[in-house]
Amino acid sequence: MRQDIYLTGQEKFFDENEIIVSKTNAKGHITYANKLFLDISGYSEKEVLAKPHNIIRHPDMPRCIFKMLWETIAEGKEIFAYVVNRCKNGDHYWVYAHVTPSRDMKGDIIGFHSNRRVPDRRIIEQEIIPLYQELKKAEDLESDRKIGLEKSGNMVSVMLADKGLAYDEFVMTVGQQRRRGYR
Numbered sequence: 001m002r003q004d005i006y007l008t009g010q011e012k013f014f015d016e017n018e019i020i021v022s023k024t025n026a027k028g029h030i031t032y033a034n035k036l037f038l039d040i041s042g043y044s045e046k047e048v049l050a051k052p053h054n055i056i057r058h059p060d061m062p063r064c065i066f067k068m069l070w071e072t073i074a075e076g077k078e079i080f081a082y083v084v085n086r087c088k089n090g091d092h093y094w095v096y097a098h099v100t101p102s103r104d105m106k107g108d109i110i111g112f113h114s115n116r117r118v119p120d121r122r123i124i125e126q127e128i129i130p131l132y133q134e135l136k137k138a139e140d141l142e143s144d145r146k147i148g149l150e151k152s153g154n155m156v157s158v159m160l161a162d163k164g165l166a167y168d169e170f171v172m173t174v175g176q177q178r179r180r181g182y183r
Ligand SMILES: Cc1cc2nc3c(=O)[nH]c(=O)nc-3n(C[C@H](O)[C@H](O)[C@H](O)COP(=O)(O)O)c2cc1C
Pocket: 001, 022, 023, 024, 028, 052, 053, 054, 055, 056, 057, 058, 061, 063, 066, 070, 083, 084, 085, 099, 100, 112, 113, 114
């Protein structure tokens, strides 16, 4: 991932009752993007169709989150994740994504589908941004990308073990854990 990517620091928002949708083929190349996806990201349909989904990748996203995403969906399971995306003009927007595999009649995975909703602001600011910053720092500190990825992945495993939660349980309950004093 290039680190010199242009960012404005400006956040974009969408409505609580809206859903940003995209679909990909099995390799993660975009096969569908709804109007809101295009409107918020600032890309035309032509610019995103058949492109790898990392076209909207934001450099603040830790690589270990996408590794986990791909491992999970490739196994045929669904995953929820908090993601910050980069718009074409360098703005960004946070989403709470639900990514699911699509199968053909034989049961083979033929693609993936992501629905994204407005995330809880408090969760983003108090939990996810600090966590992702720590993970990103661990990844960036290593000159060997593979070791960096292993380190951030281990940090996630340790955090989950500490809390006694699986990743999906963590994502589902992240706003409630501090209040209940699990932290
Ligand atoms: C259905 C689907 C939706 C995805 N949505 C996003 C997204 O909104 N933002 C993003 O950065 N990556 C998304 N990804 C993950 C990308 O494929 C990619 O793994 C990620 O951008 C990291 O890119 P990199 O491996 O080049 O670092 C999605 C993947 C799938 C299969």
